[in-house]
Amino acid sequence: MRNPVYRLNVGIITMEADPWELEKNFERLEKYTREAVNRRADLVIAPEAILDGYAYGADPEAEFKELVSIAQKIPDGQYMQKGSKLAKELKIYFIFGFLQISNNKLYNSVVMFDPEGEIVSIYSKVHPKNESFITPGEELKVTDTPFGKIGFLICSDRGVTDNFSTLGVQGVQIIFLPMDGAGGTENIDALRYKAMDNHCWIVVANTWSCALISPQGEIISQRYECECVTLQRIDVHSHLAEEIETQVPNESSSDNISEPRRKFLARRPDLYKPLIESPGENAYFDSKGQPTEKEIKSRKSWKNSLRKKKR
Template sequence: MIFKVAVLQMRSLIGEYDKNIKTVLDNMTEAKRNGADILLLPECFVTGYDPTIENDKALDDNSSFIYELCNQAKNLDIGLVATAITKGKCSPQNSAFVISRRGEILMKYSKIHTCDFADEKLLESGKEFKVCDFDGIKIGIMICYDREFPESARILMLKGAEIILVPNDCGSMNPRIQALSTRAYENMCGVAMANPDGANAGNSCAFSPICWDSEGLCVDNTLLLADAETEGLFYAEFDMNELRTYREREMLGNTFRKVNAYKSLLNSEINYPFIREGQNKIQ
């Protein structure tokens, strides 16, 4: 079984909800025409990336924009990872909706690792990493800065994720691309990332977890690596049968972990040299 992910490398317009929605609808149509199972958008695509937006102006979960995307998914029989700044309890959240081929919202995930060293300190952080079932494939989401922390992908793997989709919006991509390849390798999960195009940006990518064959010979796990400045759709195909066979036989993921030695991971104390302004934000 091939799971084909369409990855949109494009920059949306801040506050131009109608124009951004039209862009998404058009790209859903093209992705479906090219045989994709799901379309992955960059971070905050529907609203544009503006963490300074007021909560009452952020996107409501029940807005007509979300309905329109769900309706298009159903009409085209294609999934969608839709992204936006959404209303939170007190402050906006940076969120992603996984929408099924039938137009149902399977999951809403809000970014846990908000960039509290920048304008995202104004946002309300999510509380839980989540996994949903998309046509029999377990999908997890992590958003941009989430991917800098190995724990994000690790928790998604522990919750059953087979494929991790990453809406993104940042630059200086080379080390981040390498890290995503590592996330795929160490968790035995497929990974795909969508990033807006631009100088020092772009490089949307996808990686298979399969890093060696059944004979133990290394193979290239890169399924997609776009350039920085090309705008448009890119595609990555995950062979789910091969991926699952690999997960059944290899020794990464949740196989020989020594969890009794991991207690320090839950220690919230921060010491030199990692002390930064804004770390006291209430979670």
């Protein structure tokens, strides 16, 4: 039987990074991480693409070769090593977004290190809308940690309810949601219902805002500033203690499943075929997760709009 850590002090970094400036961005990230730890954070989370400044989405002139030159390999990339070292030194869980390269493909990813500097989880954005040269991720998974089952989504992934449900049915207790933009009050309000539906905490770390939402859909904290560290406590015990030691909700016995999660046992998979069918010619991604012509056109249109803004 596990002895989980029921209470977690989470430091949320709000910071806007500069495109292409990896060293400068990491120095600032380290500064805010140390500030969070000085305020007794056990876990520190930073926004989407904080390492590279979202270069592939912010710079309309970005080329594949240029992006490859700043992308990080797992686990040997320069800034993966720095992140590991910092997590180990400070004895924290450390989460931040970065541009990943694997098999000559680029991914919008997030990494989580444990207090020993080991990688706990890597997640790649499954809906990289308007992100040139980015390959969609292929997995929505839940990872066991001493403080519960965790999962990740990145920015526009939040717009597809099925992503939350896929994590929810696996028993997720905390969803970490790094973002770059689109973090206004209407988006935070929408996340309240995702938290309630899946009975989990949602932690939002954005470039100019942050939020913490409880499994009951209560906004525990939300803040709108460009440069700050917010510290919040997640009390897993008070909301989820009865579930930490129990079965994943799709197992045969439901005797130990708490009421908020019991609904997952009432699902009717025989009725859900339309959910997994492709939207057809209007789809942004095909059945293999690759961008369709519609998504490619959307990316080109996004680039052109960025060029106009810079004139």
